[in-house]
Amino acid sequence: MGFFDKLKLSRLKEGLTKTRESIRENISRITQGRTDIDEEFLEELENILIAADVGVETTLSIVDRITEKAEKETYHSEDELNGMLMRVMEEMLLDTSESHPVDFDAALPAKPYVILIVGVNGVGKTTSIAKLAHNYNKAGKRVIIAAADTFRAAAVQQLQIWADRAGVPMVSQGQNADPASVVFDAVSSAAAKGADVVLVDTAGRLHNKAHLMEELAKIMRVAKKKVPDAPHEVLLVLDGTTGQNAVSQAKEFTKCVNVTGLIVTKLDGTAKGGIVLSISRELGLPVKYIGVGEKIDDLQIFDRGKFVGALLGK
Structure with missing residues (x-):
């Protein structure tokens, strides 16, 4: 990654600081001392994601995936549970066929x-x-x-x-x-x-x-x-x-x-x-x-x- 790419990534992270801190702090709060997932936990997780405007549809998909995993897996520590939540959210938020726009220096299909x-x-x-x-x-x-x-x-x-x-x-x-x-x-x-x-x-x-x-x-x-x-x-x-x-x-x-x-x-x-x-x-x-x-x-x-x-x- 070049200098300018690192600078852009740094600005992106800086711009999302408030959202990131809100999500991570609240998830740490609800996972504190926990190794299992129940209805109360899932409801609190829904509220955290909706408050960050992740969207109801996306939030429900994330909660469904977490429920499915929790039924099959056992978590021995708060860190394991926290790690699973982050992995599922990342997978769901990346789950899209959306195409990315080309760079500004790419050839344009028409002129002007x-x-x-x-x-x-x-x-x-x-x-x-x-x-x-x-x-x-x-x-x-x-x-x-x-x-x-x-x-x-x-x-x-x-x-x-x-x-x-x-x-x-x-x-x-x-x-x-x-x-x-x-x-x-x-x-x-x-x-x-x-x-x-x-x-x-x-x-x-x-x-x-x-x-x-x-x-x-x-x-x-x-x-x-x-x-x-x-x-x-x-x-x-x-x-x-x-x-x-x-x-x-x-x-x-x-x-x-x-x-x-x-x-x-x-x-x-x-x-x-x-x-x-x-x-x-x-x-x-x-x-x-x-x-x-x-x-x-x-x-x-x-x-x-x-x-x-x-x-x-x-």
Whole structure:
């Protein structure tokens, strides 16, 4: 493992500190002095995992697997019991056919590669766009940002600040401009200049507003005029600190927009980091990126194995 890989793993572990400590401390509490498993123990374990937002479905699967093992095995010490619990949780959380996204420096299937970023206000959409731009730029890709969130006051200015930090150009027309027109200009510019990636910011009004969904549909139609198969990806940004509310939010968006992947942000300050695994299982959508800090290089490609290891302290 190279230096930068170790640094990323260190930041991931740091970001999941609160969740990890909550899970491990509570499991140590319920295993203290125990060598057997009963109904009371299983109920407490369920509560611990649900509190960490691992999700009801995943939690029940873990408890069923532990019950099955406990019927066949004998544990002679608290450490043996604790070790079994950790192994089962790791196995269950890794039990998925989810594919992992490719690295930022990998060849793109289209040029320009158009990525639509959606999500309600306040989830970290603007910073996620800047972090994606930074990573693609660092990998040698030419990136253009389209400032198509033209309804919210100061949204364009905020995005410009982050675009400057990422060192990439931004196409904008100011507040109250037609978002689809901004996207058309950005995609046209990318095609003319040979840019590799277009990152499209969108309005983040509440997901139950029909107007927002109509606007997103219009943006997608306009993008197709210049690049027939655009957008190539639609990434939904979710705030990891909101727990199960993020799952509800995602379900509303997927009713109206063909979401291809998820970005889960703000995992550096929450004791509910298990939501990443819950979202993935419940929605059947890949979590492609996670935000583990506020710095511009704190967006990571989601690696389920490393995430579970950091979550459980492996």
